[in-house]
Structures are given as C-alpha cells and as structure tokens.
Amino acid sequence: MSFKSVIAKSAGKSSYWFLHNVLKGGTSFPGKLAMDLDPEILKTLAEGYETVIVTGTNGKTMTTALIVAALREKYGDVLTNPSGSNMQQGIVTAFLAHKKKKSSRPIAVLEVDEANVKMVTELLHPSVFVLTNIFRDQMDRYGEIYTTYDKIVEGIKLAPEATIIANGDASIFSSVDLPNHKIFYGFKLPSDEPQNDTKAPVNTDGILCPKCDHILHYHERIYANLGDFFCPNCNYHRPELTYSVNKIIEQTPNKLEFQMGKKDYTINIGGTYNIYNALAAYSVARYFDLSEDEIAQALAKNKRIFGRQELIKYEGKEIDLILVKNPVGLDEVLHMLNTEKDDYSLVTLLNANHADGIDTSWIWDGQFEDLNHDQIKKILVGGERWHDMGFRLEVAGFDPGKMVTCTDNEEVIANLTNLPTKKVYILSTYTAMLSLRKTMAEKKMIKAGM
Known part of the structure; x- marks a missing residue:
C-alpha cells in the first residue's frame, strides 16, 4: 500500500466514523474524500476480495440484498453497499465502512450504477457481473436502453474472465458476443400451448430484435419486454436457461411463493419483479456453491430493505x-x-x-x-x-x-x-x-x- 493510499484510507475511515457517530449519516462523502486524496483507492481497498457487480435498471438493491443474505449463510462475512449508494464514491465508502472479519472466501457484492460499471471495473476486476434488466429510466441521463447497455458492456469488456449471470428473458443481454462464461436465468412457466406466438403491447420499450430490428415475438411474456422471446425474421431467440422459475404458487403484496427446479421458495415481499430478483440471487448463490436448502433458508428470512x-x-x-x-x-x-x-x-x-x-x-x-x-x-x-x-x-x-x-x-x-x-x-x-x-x-x- 502506497503512502498516498494509507493517507486516503485513514482520512476516509475517520470521516466515516465522524459522520456516523456524531452526525448520524453519510454514504458518499467519505468515499469522495478518499478518492480526492487517491483516485485509485478502490483498487487498494478491494484487494483480496472476490467481487460481484450487480447492475441494471430495476432491482439492483433488492437483488444485491438477497445475494448477500444467501452468501452469508455459507461464508458469514460479505461486504456490500446496502444503502443503494451505487456510484464510485458510495462504493469506496462501503469498503471504508466494512470491518473485515476472517472468512474462508472474502466476497464483496456491490450494487453499481449502470454508468459507473466501467470505472468501477477498471479498479476492482470483478469475478461476476449480475445483469437484472434494461428499461427506459431517467432518459435525460441514460438515453435509450441500447446506450445504457453499451455503458455496461464497456465495463464487462475490461474483465473477459469474469462470469456473466444475466436475465435470459431480456433480449438485450444475449445480443453482444462476449468471451465471458455466461449463466442465464429466466421463467419457464407451464403452458397449455407451448408454442404460443404473441407480441408485447405496442408501447413496450426494447421489443425490437437487437440483431435485425424486426419486432420480437414471445412464446411466453412475463412482463414488459421480458420473456421467452424469438425473432421470426432472423431466428434470434432466448438463450438456454441454466436456472429457471417454473411455477408461481402464490402472490400477495407481502409474500411470494414460487418453484425453481423441484423446490418451493418463499420471500416475504410482493411483485413478480421480485421473483426475478430472487432468481438472480439463486443463480449467484449456486455459482458460489450454496445448496438449495441454504438458499431457501436465506430467501425465507429476507428482510424489507431501505425504501423497497x-x-x-x-x-x-x-x-x-x-x-x-x-x-x-x-x-x-x-x-x-x-x-x-x-x-x-x-x-x-x-x-x-x-x-x-x-x-x-x-x-x-x-x-x-x-x-x-x-x-x-x-x-x-x-x-x-x-x-x-x-x-x-x-x-x-x-x-x-x-x-x-x-x-x-x-x-x-x-x-x-x-x-x-x-x-x-x-x-x-x-x-x-x-x-x-x-x-x-x-x-x-x-x-x-x-
């Protein structure tokens, strides 16, 4: 560790202590202060960690929380940024705040803003990218969904040895040829007509084939542009899923019960979108060698989180x-x-x-x-x-x-x-x-x- 890094780390930790013990808050300033003193402090702080980056439009915070809950079942200490402060200074703050404990496998699970993936990847060299979805969001900042995905891909290209764990029901995530090992998750719900041929409503974003710009069709559409898509023009279609939800048992605003493989899972929160978040967490947990019982136990006791x-x-x-x-x-x-x-x-x-x-x-x-x-x-x-x-x-x-x-x-x-x-x-x-x-x-x- 260089002298500059030592000073930056010390200043950042001291400011975090003061903000949280005297002023009772602050998720970005300690990281910003440390970065002003050493722009590459994140590289030093993240050394020795196996890092998972979670990004996408919706579901980042919940997916991150579910992944952390699952991994803690097996590995105990997992570093994360639970406040949702997902730009570089917030991520630096998360490392400054973390009191590292002995662990057989030091892991950091970080929610990262889509536009920050490249600059974070340059310093962290992540092992895993988790991609939730891409929808129109803050058009004044991100632009169209293809622009957003381009920002994410720029980051992924800096880590060709990392594994991509992506929502296979989102057509955009399998549209770019990347050398990374890929794991896709999605929905495989039973249907009376297994070869359904439907289209999304006309005002749905992201329903053009990313290969030929023809309108995508669906054997099964879950919501928005997510589902078992295919292009009748060029035969582009959903990739083979490694993990899938095959049955939704019950949905209320406070409970979801669903089946993955042959096992039933429960989370104490509502919304079909949260089943996708749980499926993403399940996929990451399996990558990190958790058993289905360990995952089910973690999901069942999930807690409501900050504003979600x-x-x-x-x-x-x-x-x-x-x-x-x-x-x-x-x-x-x-x-x-x-x-x-x-x-x-x-x-x-x-x-x-x-x-x-x-x-x-x-x-x-x-x-x-x-x-x-x-x-x-x-x-x-x-x-x-x-x-x-x-x-x-x-x-x-x-x-x-x-x-x-x-x-x-x-x-x-x-x-x-x-x-x-x-x-x-x-x-x-x-x-x-x-x-x-x-x-x-x-x-x-x-x-x-x-």
Missing part, C-alpha cells in the same frame, strides 16, 4: 414504502397492488430532481387506470410535483373528493393517522423517499439511516 417495500408500523397503520422510478417499475408495483385483498389508502410522492430524473412524463405510462378504484378509500398526493401526480390520477378516473394534497412531509405524516384504512401504500420517487424517511426519523417513526 419497507414496512413501517405507525399508530395502528401498516405502511409500505415503495420506490418507483420508471414506467416498467411503476406498472409492476401497480400490478402488485392489485393482488391486495383488503381495502387500502394510497400515497403518491413525486419529485423531479436529478436523482429522480427531471422529466416526469413517465407517470403517464403507468396504468393507474387498472387499479381497483373502489378498493382505494383515500389518496394523499405529495412531493414537489404533487400537482402533476394529482392531475394524472384525476385523468385515470379517481374521484378528486378522495384526494388530499400534501405540500410537505409534515402534512403527509399528519394525514396518515386520519386515513380510513389500516393498510397504506406509499409510492415515492427516490429523493421524495429520502426526504420522507428523514422526517419520519426525526419524529422517531423509524430509525435514522438504514
């Missing part, structure tokens, strides 16, 4: 705080709400800051019209762009008399106790979620930080 279906109990209310950030993710959350059997209240918080994406037009692609309107007894509309969301819900057919506008977090929290239902679902963009959690922590509704 985080369950908050407050004055008799069961509040689910759910991050939404793009059309596909929003639609899947709305589909999940339709698995709710009880009446509930809905809270929508919309911001348009840089971390959210400054263009809010994506809310018009979410099918709020498909929600069971009678089941929703009251709606709170908040966030900096409350007027945009309120208008969207009115266009979707919701009675304005059911809707209450909240111009700040204090009003949101004050109105929570007056809602007529025990169950409350909060759909929030990223910065609105952070802001609400900060206010909740100040009011002792939740613990500060993670």
Whole structure:
C-alpha cells in the first residue's frame, strides 16, 4: 500500500466514523474524500476480495440484498453497499465502512450504477457481473436502453474472465458476443400451448430484435419486454436457461411463493419483479456453491430493505414504502397492488430532481387506470410535483373528493393517522423517499439511516 493510499484510507475511515457517530449519516462523502486524496483507492481497498457487480435498471438493491443474505449463510462475512449508494464514491465508502472479519472466501457484492460499471471495473476486476434488466429510466441521463447497455458492456469488456449471470428473458443481454462464461436465468412457466406466438403491447420499450430490428415475438411474456422471446425474421431467440422459475404458487403484496427446479421458495415481499430478483440471487448463490436448502433458508428470512417495500408500523397503520422510478417499475408495483385483498389508502410522492430524473412524463405510462378504484378509500398526493401526480390520477378516473394534497412531509405524516384504512401504500420517487424517511426519523417513526 502506497503512502498516498494509507493517507486516503485513514482520512476516509475517520470521516466515516465522524459522520456516523456524531452526525448520524453519510454514504458518499467519505468515499469522495478518499478518492480526492487517491483516485485509485478502490483498487487498494478491494484487494483480496472476490467481487460481484450487480447492475441494471430495476432491482439492483433488492437483488444485491438477497445475494448477500444467501452468501452469508455459507461464508458469514460479505461486504456490500446496502444503502443503494451505487456510484464510485458510495462504493469506496462501503469498503471504508466494512470491518473485515476472517472468512474462508472474502466476497464483496456491490450494487453499481449502470454508468459507473466501467470505472468501477477498471479498479476492482470483478469475478461476476449480475445483469437484472434494461428499461427506459431517467432518459435525460441514460438515453435509450441500447446506450445504457453499451455503458455496461464497456465495463464487462475490461474483465473477459469474469462470469456473466444475466436475465435470459431480456433480449438485450444475449445480443453482444462476449468471451465471458455466461449463466442465464429466466421463467419457464407451464403452458397449455407451448408454442404460443404473441407480441408485447405496442408501447413496450426494447421489443425490437437487437440483431435485425424486426419486432420480437414471445412464446411466453412475463412482463414488459421480458420473456421467452424469438425473432421470426432472423431466428434470434432466448438463450438456454441454466436456472429457471417454473411455477408461481402464490402472490400477495407481502409474500411470494414460487418453484425453481423441484423446490418451493418463499420471500416475504410482493411483485413478480421480485421473483426475478430472487432468481438472480439463486443463480449467484449456486455459482458460489450454496445448496438449495441454504438458499431457501436465506430467501425465507429476507428482510424489507431501505425504501423497497419497507414496512413501517405507525399508530395502528401498516405502511409500505415503495420506490418507483420508471414506467416498467411503476406498472409492476401497480400490478402488485392489485393482488391486495383488503381495502387500502394510497400515497403518491413525486419529485423531479436529478436523482429522480427531471422529466416526469413517465407517470403517464403507468396504468393507474387498472387499479381497483373502489378498493382505494383515500389518496394523499405529495412531493414537489404533487400537482402533476394529482392531475394524472384525476385523468385515470379517481374521484378528486378522495384526494388530499400534501405540500410537505409534515402534512403527509399528519394525514396518515386520519386515513380510513389500516393498510397504506406509499409510492415515492427516490429523493421524495429520502426526504420522507428523514422526517419520519426525526419524529422517531423509524430509525435514522438504514
């Protein structure tokens, strides 16, 4: 370790201690400080670790958490960045914060922003890339899905010996010829007509064949552009799956039960998209030699995490705080709400800051019209762009008399106790979620930080 690295590591660790023991927070600054002193400090910090990079549009945080939970069943100590601070400075902070313990196989599982894969790979030399999906997201920052994937591929090309564990149901992930060993996962649900020939709705992104630009067809479509795809023009098709979900047994907003191989698995969270996240975690765990029983045990005791279906109990209310950030993710959350059997209240918080994406037009692609309107007894509309969301819900057919506008977090929290239902679902963009959690922590509704 060079003198420069020693100084950078010491300064970063000291700032982390101060921020978390005196100021009670800070996920990026310690890493930024260390990087200012030594731009390649990550190379030093990551030495000796077998590193897994998890990237893609949706599901990074949950997939990372499930992978970590599974690997800890066998290896105990696993380094990760649980806050979702997934750019380079946040990743450096995760290494600075980690108190390394003895382990037979030192492993780091890192959520990495799509645009940061290349610069992180240059320093870490990962063993595994996990690719969740690619959807339109923050178009002002990422551009089209092909641009996003190009950024990821630039990083993968720097580590040709790494294994790629990718969602085989996403046509884009098998479209580029890479020398890496590949493991694909996806859905193989039983069908009465095994050779179904269907197409995705016309407004679905990513449904052109990446080889010839013909419209893709599907033997089975799970959601959005994910499924058993094939191109009738050039015969491009889904790669052979190594691991698959072959049966969905039960879905509610708080529980998923499904079958992989011949074994049933349960996770205490809702949404078909989370089955994909669990399948990705399963695939990584198998790569790291975990048994099916060890994986099932880890998935069954998974905990709700920071802002991703985080369950908050407050004055008799069961509040689910759910991050939404793009059309596909929003639609899947709305589909999940339709698995709710009880009446509930809905809270929508919309911001348009840089971390959210400054263009809010994506809310018009979410099918709020498909929600069971009678089941929703009251709606709170908040966030900096409350007027945009309120208008969207009115266009979707919701009675304005059911809707209450909240111009700040204090009003949101004050109105929570007056809602007529025990169950409350909060759909929030990223910065609105952070802001609400900060206010909740100040009011002792939740613990500060993670």
